[in-house]
Amino acid sequence: VRTLDNKMVVVPNSRVKVTTNLSEPGIIRVDVAVKIGHDTDLRAAKETLLQLVGAFPRILRDPAPAVLLSDVDVLGKELTMRVWVRGDDYIPVPFALREEAALA
Incomplete structure (x- = not known):
């Protein structure tokens, strides 16, 4: 089964155990x-x-990146950068994006 963010979730028939395959x-x-x-x-x-x-x-670039208003609370407004990356970039990209956003 593929999730909406394109992760593969495997549910074997022999034992009920959910595994998300990020590899x-x-x-x-x-x-x-x-x-x-x-x-x-x-x-x-x-x-x-x-x-x-x-x-x-x-x-x-495909699917196109998006910036969405995801929350509003007493501290401010939360924007979510929704992007698609290759599997190898799944870990480093969020850290780099947060840093670049803080510097912008």
Whole structure:
């Protein structure tokens, strides 16, 4: 079974044990959340993050990256950068994106 973020989940018939196979080659969706203040312009922040993911070399262009408003709370607004990467980039890309977003 493939999840929406393209991870393979295997449920064998002999024993009920769910295994998520992250070693399978292919592409995987990565969601990276960042918080912005309530006083920060939402459209400008989304555009800045879209430019950041658009210039990031290890992010795939198809499916297209997206920046989504994922939460609003007392601390601010949470934006999620939703990107697709090759399996080898599943671990390093979120860390690099968070750092670049903090510097933007």
